[in-house]
Amino acid sequence: MKGRNMTRWRDPAKDPRQAPKSNLITAEGAARLRGILDHLSRVKRPALSTKVGEAAALGDRSENADYTYNKKELNRVIARIRYLTKRLDELQVIDRLPADTHKVFFGAYVSLEDDDGETLDIRIVGHDEINPQKRWISIDTPMAKALLGKEEDDEVAVATPSGEKTYCILEVRYSSSA
Template structure:
């Protein structure tokens, strides 16, 4: 049997997934079942777009439930590391693009909770891979889709 993928996440990220799972199982499933019942009453199912849409949504909800259950079953909680001068998962890193770029801050999290719009990047991203293990005030090169950039780590929390 193949080893299942581990999903790294913070305790906050795990709780967020547990809440989403609870919502999908207790509320969303019931809503979709109700939509299917109503759509059946519209007549011939072979030409019923409401029924097809409701069944598609049901498949999406069930797939998302299975995905979340798998992620939670294989969750690895990112432990808090008190070493404040080394970049690790769970830390927020502020860096400055060299020579005179803007400051940017990102929290490095597992792919399950990555959301660049919230300042959370996946540990699998090129930026995070380049930062992990580096130290405060270290200058590094990062390969990005737009080309290589140089950055200096100016804060780690």
């Protein structure tokens, strides 16, 4: 039987998606999530509720595309509000610098150089702040785990899909300014 809900079976003990995620977040990330929650609660939800009410007042809901679309969108927004409210309660905000700012810890901006001489600038953040365009990686990734506790000029070996790769830490800083 084929269907959209059919997936291949994965052993839960070995599935990386089942691994517990850390509940750390930077102060900026927490503020961004609170801003999204505030916008959804104060602006988007009331506007959609109004649209659903107006569409429902037109009569037959079974053939009313405006009602159906806005109702689905309202339910999606309510689910997102519920998720963000619960998630913000679970998160631990890290808003201070570590005692030793020369070592890599949560929130660090790290400049790396690989064996080929190419540089890579990353930031170690929480799971809710991942941004591939900015090269912000989760603290739960193998790269971040290998970097934690290391300092400038240390060499770090990281397991990648194409094999083990070695990086040298060029710089560790805790502010975005270079």
